Amino acid sequence: MLIVKKFGGTSVADKERIFNVARRCIDEYSKGNDVVVVLSAMGKQTDVLLAQAKDINPNASKRELDMLLTTGEQTSVALMAMAMxxxxxxxxxxNAFQVAMHTTAAYGNARLKRIDTDRIKNELANRKIVIVTGFQGINQFDDYTTLGRGGSDTTAVALAAALHADACEIYTDVDGVFTADPRVVKNARKLDAITYDEMLELASLGAGVLHNRSVEMAKKYGVQLVVRSSLNTTEGTVVKEVVNMEKMLVSGVACDKNTARIAVIGLEDQPGVAFKLFNHLANHNINVDIILQSVGRDGTKDISFTVAEDAADEAVEIINRHREGSLKCHEVDVEKNVAKVSVVGAGMMTNAGVAAKMFEALYDCGVNIKQISTSEIRVTVLIDEKYVDVSMNAVHDAFSLGK
Amino acid sequence: MLIVKKFGGTSVADKERIFNVARRCIDEYSKGNDVVVVLSAMGKQTDVLLAQAKDINPNASKRELDMLLTTGEQTSVALMAMAMxxxxxxxxxxNAFQVAMHTTAAYGNARLKRIDTDRIKNELANRKIVIVTGFQGINQFDDYTTLGRGGSDTTAVALAAALHADACEIYTDVDGVFTADPRVVKNARKLDAITYDEMLELASLGAGVLHNRSVEMAKKYGVQLVVRSSLNTTEGTVVKEVVNMEKMLVSGVACDKNTARIAVIGLEDQPGVAFKLFNHLANHNINVDIILQSVGRDGTKDISFTVAEDAADEAVEIINRHREGSLKCHEVDVEKNVAKVSVVGAGMMTNAGVAAKMFEALYDCGVNIKQISTSEIRVTVLIDEKYVDVSMNAVHDAFSLGK
Structure with missing residues (x-):
């Protein structure tokens, strides 16, 4: 078997943890398996390097930032090889040059294009554990690039795909994917398995132990992912295409507190006014979620939508900038103490009534629903942030997700 | 003009110094010149990395050590680019991959073989200052290598040779090459110029502001070297093939306190016994200097020689190990409080009497000469370490080297 194992920065933060990871990989290797290890930079090293760069030049070019940041993973892989x-x-x-990890040109946020596997295969054939720098690549100019947030997960999945690995294990500080955040829902249960699509919905809802890009890539290339703990030997959660769903209507409940609702009230009802509104925001890379449009007074429109809380002020500012022009309206309100609660489950596709059951659970504990959004395998409601915990527990119980 | 400038770790140890170097390079660039900068790792970064490695694995492989150490220069070049x-x-x-700095296979002590200049030339053609990692290369396996002591100087000279640069400036914390160590000889004078051969003799005698390998390479490829201060704009010392030597019989006086004398007394006079002695030492990479052989009592031989002081104990141990076999002798003595004092000058080749003048100066101040060694452009004497300062000054005065 060929296993790709990915460990994040926390797992290699110091000598003791490096040896802990080394021993885990050696256990796998000693079973006769081929092992490829993908590592992030140690602990907070990436932040340290970013601060060093900022001190020299607050507007450092992304090209040079990547040149600097890639030293982080190179340090951790070298030390790991020494430990083993x-x-x-x-x-x-x-490193990315030695593997030949080809990416798009975009410094700071590149996409993997192609991985040469010759070197890795040769080293594996010599019965070596191969330790690869996560997060980094090289572009067509022979410059370093980095893959952006969750980059090391993506490296691991891409390597598993390119090497036709039997599994790609993502090690983290939790035991796997849970039916809900165990800090909020006491009887949350670890899932043995979950589908790629469910994982994608959960990741985008802030429950993410995996970054969306890595899950999307795993789905595209059929890489079987395992999310498991680097602290113990619990089995973890398998992420794959089809999961035995017998009674599993819903897989989990997630929440996202990093949410704000913006209401644009009394919009002059010109043709394409909604398009203009969201186009202005898109031009500033502000992602918009859960949109609600309603008819206001005097032939105007009201449009509400959610954005990430930390983008809310900028969004309001952008809208205000156009109130004299294309976005004439009475009022722009922003409400930051809201949160999204969602139920996710591949079983929803073939089972009706999930939304109704969720709404009933919320009604029973007196939580008012501000907005609703659904996908094939998800129902999301916007509520007051103060009701998040009670809502999560109520919904979790309603679908009998607990232990 | 195309100028290669090399700055050591001290010159880029912190933000202020990085900007200091950046401004110096920009001054050159602003004259319309092309500038290639070679940097070492910041301050003590290489030592920090080595300590980190040692903590994980005291016997870390040189391959992985090089993988680790090369992050040091990559960090300093990225930060320098940001500063500029x-x-x-x-x-x-x-870095070494991007330039394509090809070396021999030997990790930790590789030799440069070939440098691809296309990338650098393209960047220079775009009027960029090009900042290259010193000390590092890549070998035929696409692995990082490092060039050993003085490696960044060698990188700079090799780049100057490959790019047919008009000059290669080595920046250091002294103003240039002096007639003697100014800390010992108060009226020591900075030399405007010196030949490669003199520089080589001085470097090997511990007066070295430049590593031998870089001087050898500069001589081989006719690269004009300039040794100058990174702290001021003094002209520095030019190192080249021929220097105007009119009255310059001697260029400088150097000393080397890292010396010990080993005396092997009463060696059984078998054929090839000297060969055997030095062969044993060579097999352990111990360099031997100033050899004196004399006839002892009862048909035996006495052989004295010097080694680096820190290699003396090992040398004695090696000899003792063979005293029952190929190196039967009465006694092995080691004397550590000795030092070498040398005069160096290309003028010696055509002028007699340099040695005599040196010996007279030492005699006049009552210093006993223990052993003598000469080359075409150097006379070296071995003396008691406590007389080093008085000897240096006496010899410096005798040849009127002062200001």
Missing amino acids: NSLGIPAISL | NSLGIPAISL
Whole structure:
């Protein structure tokens, strides 16, 4: 078997943790398996480097930032190889140049295009554990690039796809994917399995132990993902195409507190006014979610939508800038103490009544629903942030997701 | 003009110094010149990385050590590019992969074989300052290598040779090459020029502001070197093939306190016994200097020689290990409080009497000469370490080297 294992920065933050990871990988190797390890930079190293750069030049070019940041993973893979060697196991570290991890040109947020597997395969054939720098690539100019948020997960999945690995294990500080955040819902249960689509919905809802891009790539190439703990040997959660869903109507409940609702009230009802509104925001890379349009007084429109809370002020400012021109309206309100609560489940596609059951649970505990949004496998409601915990628990119970 | 400038770790140890170097390079660039900058790792960064490695694995493989150490220069070149950019000057950092700095296979002590200049030339053609990682290369396996001591100087000279640069400036914390160590000889004078051969003799005698390998390479490819201060704009010392030597019999006086004398007394006079002695030492990479062989009592031989002081104990141990076998002798003595004092000058080749003048100066101040060694352009004497300062001054005065 060929296994790709990815460990984040926390898992390699110091000597003790490096050896902990080394031993885990050696256990796998000792079973006769081929092991490829993908690592992030140690602990907060990336933040340290970013601060160093900012001190020199607050507007440093992304090209040079990537040149700087890629030293972080190179350090961790070299130290990991040393640790494994000291335990008597042949291991070799490789960076993005050595693997030849080709990406698009975009510094700071590149996409993987193609991975050469020759070097890795040769090293594996020599029975070495191969340790690869996550998060980084090289572009057509032979410059370093980085893959943006969740980049190391993407590296691991891409390597697993390119090498036709039998599994791609993403190690994290939780035991796997849960039916809800265990800090909020006491009887939350670890899921043995979940579909790619469910994982995508959960990730985008802030429950994400995996970044969307890595899940999308895993789905595209059929890479079986396992999310598991680097702290214990619990089995973890398998993410795959089809999961046995017998009674599993809903897989989990997620929430996202990083949400604000903006209401544009009394919009002059010109043709294409909604398009103009969202186009202005899109031009500033502000993502809009849960849109509600209603008829206001005097032939005007009201449009409400949610954005990430930290983008709310900028969004309001952009709208205000156009109130004299294309976005004539009476009022722009922003409400920051709101949150999204969602139920996610591939079973919804074939089972009606999920939304109704969710609304009933919320009604029973007196939570008012401000807006609703649905997809094939998700129902999301916008509520007051103060009701998040009670809502999560109520919905979790309603679908009998607990232990 | 195309100028290669090399700055050591001290010159880029912090933000202020990085900007200091950036401004110096920009001054050159602003004259319309093409500028290639070679940097070492910041301050003590290489030592920090080595300590980190040692903590994980005291016997880390040289391959992985090089993978780790090369992050040091990559960090400094990226930060330098950011600093130059913040001053409004286009600059780009390149590592050994990006330049394609081909070396021999030997990790930790590789030799440069070939440098691809296309990328650098293209960036220069776009009027960018090009900042290159010193000390590092890549070998035929696409692995990082490092060039050993003085490696960044070698990188700079090799780049100057490959790019047919008009000059290669090595920036250091002294004003140039002096007739003697100014800390010992108060009226020591900065030399305007010195030949490659003199520089080589001085470097090997511990007066070295430049590593031998870089001087050898400069001589081989006719690269005009300039040693100058990174702290002021003094002209520095030019190192080249031929220097106007009119009255310059001697260029400088150097000393080397890292010396020990080993005496092997009463060696059984078998054929090839000297060969055997030095062969044993060579097999352990111990360099031997100033050899004196004399006839001892009862048909035996005495052989004295010097080694680096820190290699003395190992040398004695090696000899003792063979005293029952191929190196039967009465006694092995080691004397550590000795030092070498040398006069160096290309003028010696055509002028007799240099050695005599040196010996007279030492005799006049009562210093006993223990051993003597000469080359075409150097006379070296071994003396008690406590007489080093008085000897240096006496010899410096005898040849009228002062201001």
